Amino acid sequence: MTFNSLSYFLFLPAIYLAFYFTPDRWRWLLLLSASYGFYATFKAPYLLAVLFLTTAISYLCGLRMAALPSGIRRKLWYVNGVTAAVATLVLLKYLPFLGAGVNKIGTLNITISNAIIFTGVSFFTLQSLSYLTDVYLNSEEPERHFGYFALYMAFFPKLLQGPIERGRELLPQLKKPYTFDYGNTRSALLLLTCGLFKKVVVADRVTLYADVIYNNVHAYTGLPLIIGTYAFALQIYYDFASYTDMARGAGRLFGIDLMENFNKPYRATSLADFWRRWHISFSRWLRDYLFIPLQMSWRDWGQAGTAAALIITFLVSGIWHDASSGFIIWGGLHGTFLAASTYYRPHQKRIHALFGLKKGQLLTCWQTFVTFNIVALTWIFFRAGLTDGLYVLRNIFNFNGATDLCFILLPGKPNFIILLTFFTLSGIAAILPQLSVYVKIAFDGRFRWLCYYLLVMLILVYGVFLGSKQMFIYGNF
Amino acid sequence: MVIFKNAATMLIKLLLLSTVVATTYLLLFFYSYDYEKYNYSYYPALLNKISLIENTPSPKIIFVGGSNIVYGLDSDLISRKTGLPVINMGLTAALGLKFMLDQVKPYLKRNDLVVIVPEYHHFVGNFLCGNNELLLASEILGDYSMALTHPAPEIIYYLLEQNKRIQGYIFTIAIKCLPKAIEKSLLVITDNPSSPLTQYNSHGDIILHDNEKKQKHIDSYPIDGKINNASIKYLADFSSDNKTKNITTLFMFPALQKKYYMIHKDIIQKIACAIKNAGITIISSPEDFLYDDGDMYDTIYHLDEKGKKIRTDMVLVKLNNFTHNSIPARP
Numbered sequence: 001m002t003f004n005s006l007s008y009f010l011f012l013p014a015i016y017l018a019f020y021f022t023p024d025r026w027r028w029l030l031l032l033s034a035s036y037g038f039y040a041t042f043k044a045p046y047l048l049a050v051l052f053l054t055t056a057i058s059y060l061c062g063l064r065m066a067a068l069p070s071g072i073r074r075k076l077w078y079v080n081g082v083t084a085a086v087a088t089l090v091l092l093k094y095l096p097f098l099g100a101g102v103n104k105i106g107t108l109n110i111t112i113s114n115a116i117i118f119t120g121v122s123f124f125t126l127q128s129l130s131y132l133t134d135v136y137l138n139s140e141e142p143e144r145h146f147g148y149f150a151l152y153m154a155f156f157p158k159l160l161q162g163p164i165e166r167g168r169e170l171l172p173q174l175k176k177p178y179t180f181d182y183g184n185t186r187s188a189l190l191l192l193t194c195g196l197f198k199k200v201v202v203a204d205r206v207t208l209y210a211d212v213i214y215n216n217v218h219a220y221t222g223l224p225l226i227i228g229t230y231a232f233a234l235q236i237y238y239d240f241a242s243y244t245d246m247a248r249g250a251g252r253l254f255g256i257d258l259m260e261n262f263n264k265p266y267r268a269t270s271l272a273d274f275w276r277r278w279h280i281s282f283s284r285w286l287r288d289y290l291f292i293p294l295q296m297s298w299r300d301w302g303q304a305g306t307a308a309a310l311i312i313t314f315l316v317s318g319i320w321h322d323a324s325s326g327f328i329i330w331g332g333l334h335g336t337f338l339a340a341s342t343y344y345r346p347h348q349k350r351i352h353a354l355f356g357l358k359k360g361q362l363l364t365c366w367q368t369f370v371t372f373n374i375v376a377l378t379w380i381f382f383r384a385g386l387t388d389g390l391y392v393l394r395n396i397f398n399f400n401g402a403t404d405l406c407f408i409l410l411p412g413k414p415n416f417i418i419l420l421t422f423f424t425l426s427g428i429a430a431i432l433p434q435l436s437v438y439v440k441i442a443f444d445g446r447f448r449w450l451c452y453y454l455l456v457m458l459i460l461v462y463g464v465f466l467g468s469k470q471m472f473i474y475g476n477f
Numbered sequence: 478m479v480i481f482k483n484a485a486t487m488l489i490k491l492l493l494l495s496t497v498v499a500t501t502y503l504l505l506f507f508y509s510y511d512y513e514k515y516n517y518s519y520y521p522a523l524l525n526k527i528s529l530i531e532n533t534p535s536p537k538i539i540f541v542g543g544s545n546i547v548y549g550l551d552s553d554l555i556s557r558k559t560g561l562p563v564i565n566m567g568l569t570a571a572l573g574l575k576f577m578l579d580q581v582k583p584y585l586k587r588n589d590l591v592v593i594v595p596e597y598h599h600f601v602g603n604f605l606c607g608n609n610e611l612l613l614a615s616e617i618l619g620d621y622s623m624a625l626t627h628p629a630p631e632i633i634y635y636l637l638e639q640n641k642r643i644q645g646y647i648f649t650i651a652i653k654c655l656p657k658a659i660e661k662s663l664l665v666i667t668d669n670p671s672s673p674l675t676q677y678n679s680h681g682d683i684i685l686h687d688n689e690k691k692q693k694h695i696d697s698y699p700i701d702g703k704i705n706n707a708s709i710k711y712l713a714d715f716s717s718d719n720k721t722k723n724i725t726t727l728f729m730f731p732a733l734q735k736k737y738y739m740i741h742k743d744i745i746q747k748i749a750c751a752i753k754n755a756g757i758t759i760i761s762s763p764e765d766f767l768y769d770d771g772d773m774y775d776t777i778y779h780l781d782e783k784g785k786k787i788r789t790d791m792v793l794v795k796l797n798n799f800t801h802n803s804i805p806a807r808p
Binding site: 456457 | 481483484486487490491494497498501502505697698699736740
């Protein structure tokens, strides 16, 4: 069951109604059952077992660590918990890849189905790791109620694609008594609807262009590859951001505020800024649990240590997505660019002065443009993998062949018109921030119901509804 | 109490909003729906083909496949050369292999010759059963008599005509199908989903008229790297089942753009190998039916009139080889 499916829009109100009429002390049980039920709809019983086992091990290790003041045994419980979580992830996610590698090297004929789905596993594993680390470092008290802890791990709005929540931020909210709040429910429904709009009207339409090009990259050179690359950059943003909006909307419906995962990432003025705005919960996780410990342990190396920590962190980020070469290259590129920027940054002002660049809107625009294009460039490997990615890189500026742009109309003229309208309005809103304020006023003012009506009609009329074929991109990780 | 009142107020407002949305939506749909489009859907063509296979005496030759045979066979020529009636059951690959085989099965009789020419895409990914709309149509109608490319108008039309179980499914239809139909009507789309009935000849082939220019762009479709063994098993079961009834089943590879073949050669060879290993009688190789862009019409599987002639000749040669010269090839 995905967030853009009809069944989800029947499931969510049903759970909410049951939640509304359930007494506070049993609400955790209802949400926990709903979360496991939601996960069960993926028809992979082993996923439920993995979720339960990860939860149980993390819970037990957390309690054991709290019971031991310090010393080797405490550390042992921590290492056990972390090893179990990482091993689960590796076994489920990377086994097909490792199997293929072994087959290539030797004569062994290991058959591991690629059809294994691991939706959500990467996300709840990271949550488990952060919980264990926080308890180990005494920055969080272990949760003693297994039900609440299990709900923290499995809460369905964030189960499949995050946001990756910290225990100390989510657990207290799960225990808070719920009271219906008109304004809160209204904003929850608006978030849900806006998320759905981003997914079915924008993301799934841009997808058509990215797919036309990237499913057959060798047939194109030059401009079509540029358009396809930009289309994918927009697709992945709107796809993931829409999921986060819908997750936050559903969470808010139950009185739980999940963290914001995106903050206009394509307006970032540097790669470091991009990672502060993109998949914020994941970047924060990487920073706190990987980058900072690495940087600290390599601090004697100075700038080189920081650069190395950045490269390692982003390589892990790539592998976390998938073990295939495209993702590793993607992570490696981000790491390398960021590492290079640590050397460039101290000289930035001098370089700007050398070229006569002054701090202002023009420089910001230029930096945004460059950052967006670097990010889009790295998306090539994320989308196409290594071989096709290299082809795209070699041919993206090859304008020698006849550039046939008729592929733009392949997904249909209306598709083009709708997207053009949307992105033109978004562009205007970026230039004129007051437009966003007017939109906000419209949605809060006297004619708000008319706005809701128009928003729902836009989704129904212009949405792309293809049922189970329309997974969210990050549902694959 | 106040909280409960607030919640009730919100619920009432939401219900009102839903009612207004649903009413507008249905009004828009029925206002904008062009019933003429029905004639451009696959549905009437499918009914015609079913009637054709039902009423043609045996022995006969039946070609089963997707649009590669609709656009790439001269059934009339094959009929004249073989002396047997020929029916082209092809419509679109998106109907799925299961649908294609299931739809002909009840009409096959002793001594019939079934030539299966599916697209390569039927043997990878999850294309055995076509796509969701078809499944929805099958679910609604209790059979598989609905086409899928533009299903909403046809389904509504059919249900209204047949007075079937519309109530139980109206919500599903509305959510899944109507947006597409409304969007198309509102923005006045001119692209035809299929060909009008008049464009099919009496054998079921599409005849491209002189005024239908070759398309500038040849549509290509991604091909998944994983072979769907269920498709191959379904085909093998179909073939062995026919054998027991004294019906000959042959397999032929589809017409394909040469350029596409070169890019996807590995997976196509794997598919060919898997079909061969399943014990299905194959009378051609993938390389027998590869064509230059100059012979293609609008997709990697569709041939123009020139390509169709070349392909039909090759089909006759292959049939001839199989039947030990009992079917003469075109001079």
